Amino acid sequence: MLRSLSATPNKAQISRIKGLVFALCLVPLARLIWLGFHDDLSANPVEFIERSTGFWALFILLVTLALTPIKLISGRVWQIQLRRMLGLFMFFYACLHIITYVWLDFAFNWLDITKDITKHPRILVGFAAFMLAVPLAATSTNAMVRRLRNNWKKLHQLVYLIAILAVIHFWWLVKKDIREPLLYAVILIALLGIRVYYKTALADKSKSIPRD
Amino acid sequence: MLIHKKSDIIPSEITSKEVFDNRRHFIQQAGFGMLASSAAILSPALQAATLNSGTTEGAGRLIGRANTPPPLTLRSHQKITGYTKSTYGVGEKLTPYADVTTYNNYYEFGTDKAEPAIQSKLFKPSPWSVAVEGEVKKNKTISIDEIFKLAPLEERIYRMRCVEGWSMVIPWIGFPLAQLIKWAEPNSNARYVEFISKADPQEMPGTNIPILDWPYNEGLRMDEAMNPLTIMAVGLYGEQLPNQNGAPMRLVVPWKYGFKGAKAIVKIRFTDKMPTTSWMKAGPNEYGFYANVNPQVEHPRWTQSSEKRIGAGLFAGRIKTQMFNGYTEQVGQIYAGMDLRKNF
Structure with a gap:
């Protein structure tokens, strides 16, 4: 198993892996539906669904952001092929998160929602993160990648900002026990730090190589 | 073998x-x-x-490991007999018992709301005594058994509004705090009363983590404490308080946010100065001493103009939060002339 993982999977294996990841990404949703039908979503089901969908959006986002560091450290590249699917699943759970908030939490009371967004920085950064994710999801198709060319990459660097906002959104949610958001902040800093490290290291390297 | x-x-x-x-x-x-x-x-x-x-x-x-979970019915469901029903909250739809006892903010047993029900199983609410000190005629202590006999117990159905934007309707059993204060005999210097909760790292695992400045403390101004609405609760739903709800005795001040209701009280101290409470220390810009339910005063994190009623169901939406949690008639006059925006 380990040997087959370290080797680059072939096309058939990649599509199997993709299928597996796709199924795994649906497990949190399936679980919520299961718990819902068994009246087992805690005393505050709306909060439960909000927390759960929010967590999985953040979790999948961090996994997505881990693909490049894996490449940088190990030289392995095949996992990059999972990036679009994972990114879209992040957006999928973010959508469920927002729908829960707008529908189940606020029952489409737009006045209260507007007040909530403008008066509470925590909601504002979460809302901003979601709005920034919309264009990324919209430009995730091959056709859009081709059409936007170099701008596509620039646009999709927004994901770093989205991740930072998402962690802040979570951090400001907790009253006093910051251990969990702190963990995600550390993971995010590590994932971004690895990128910065390799970028500067590569730049230094290319500088130090004498031209001739 | x-x-x-x-x-x-x-x-x-x-x-x-x-x-x-x-x-x-x-x-x-x-x-x-x-x-x-x-x-x-x-x-x-x-x-x-x-x-x-x-x-x-x-x-x-x-192999006979000693860590099998303790029996689940250590002390729970001990019926209280001989209490009268009051007219408070008659007609309100009660929050189901299961929700009242599994959704608790009680950081001494963990910061997740489901944790206290699990982590409090080894907590021992008996034997128990409460010390009275500070601006009193003389320091004394009273046992929980004596507290049960101090005043006639009555059921009071109160709304409870949490600062986090959710609420419950709970049938408490207790007696007016004023009765306990009468017994405590504060002197004329007493302007505030402070409640100090138990913080035992053995029985309360959450207190091993410095999330709040343990022990938890809360406070009331004397007129608030003497108000007939303010009670010491020793039970709910006809039985002794479950551990996760603050056994054996907790404060219930229905017109204030839930965190004012100190649980597992071991000490009551009368002071001439306003006590600085655990939450005031933790977030001075978020939690004030008064903490009256007030839909007009926004909190930096949570919507205070509306609330989610626990147990109302997935699609119930939110209900409007009322000034003083709907108890203006009983307590409004206490705050006449006070700027409640400043004294939040």
Whole structure:
């Protein structure tokens, strides 16, 4: 198993892996539906669904952001092929998160929602993160990648900002026990730090190589 | 005997006590997306530990490990007899017992709301005594048994509004705090009364983590404390307080946010100065001394103009939060002339 993982999977294996990841990404949703039908979503089901969908959006986002560091450290590249699917699943759970908030939490009371967004920085950064994710999801198709060319990459660097906002959104949610958001902040800093490290290291390297 | 049979499990495979004890925790937190689940997935070692906790559970029992969970009915469901029903809150739809006892903000037993019901099982609310000190004629203590006989017990159905934007309707059993204050005999210097909760690291695992400045303390101005609405609760739903709800005695001040209701009170101190409460220390710009329910004063994190009623169902939406949680008639006059925006 380990040997087959370290080797680059072939096309058939990649599509199997993709299928597996796709199924795994649906497990949190399936679980919520299961718990819902068994009246087992805690005393505050709306909060439960909000927390759960929010967590999985953040979790999948961090996994997505881990693909490049894996490449940088190990030289392995095949996992990059999972990036679009994972990114879209992040957006999928973010959508469920927002729908829960707008529908189940606020029952489409737009006045209260507007007040909530403008008066509470925590909601504002979460809302901003979601709005920034919309264009990324919209430009995730091959056709859009081709059409936007170099701008596509620039646009999709927004994901770093989205991740930072998402962690802040979570951090400001907790009253006093910051251990969990702190963990995600550390993971995010590590994932971004690895990128910065390799970028500067590569730049230094290319500088130090004498031209001739 | 089974105990002497050579185990075919190597020691390294046996789940550590900590992991074993927390196994329910792991499962429960997985969906909420708490630390455990993410750590478990991110770190293979931890993941293995979680898996092991399931597979070696039977083996643990076989070799007589001492960490099997305690019996679930340690003290719960002890009926209270001889209380009268009051007219407070008659007609309000009660929050189901299961919700009242499984959704608790009680950081001494963990910061997740589901934790107190689980982590408080080993808590011992009896024997118990409450010390009275400060600006009093003389310091004294009173046992919980004496407290039960101090004044006639009555049921009061009160709304409880949490600062986090949710609310419940709870049938408390208790007596007016004024009765206990009368017994305590404060002197004329007493302008405030402070309530100090138990903080025992053995029985209350949350107090090992410096999330709040333990022990938890809360306070009231004397006129607030003497108001007939303010009660010391010793029970709910006809039975003695479950541990996770603040056994054996807690404060209930229905026109204030829930955190004012100090639980598991061990000390009552009368002072001439306004006490600085745990939450005031933790977030001075978020939690004030008065903490009156007030839909006009916004909180930096939560909407205070509306609230989610626990138990109302997935599609119930929110209800409007009322000034003083709907108890203006009884308490409004206490704050006449006070700027409640400043004194939040």
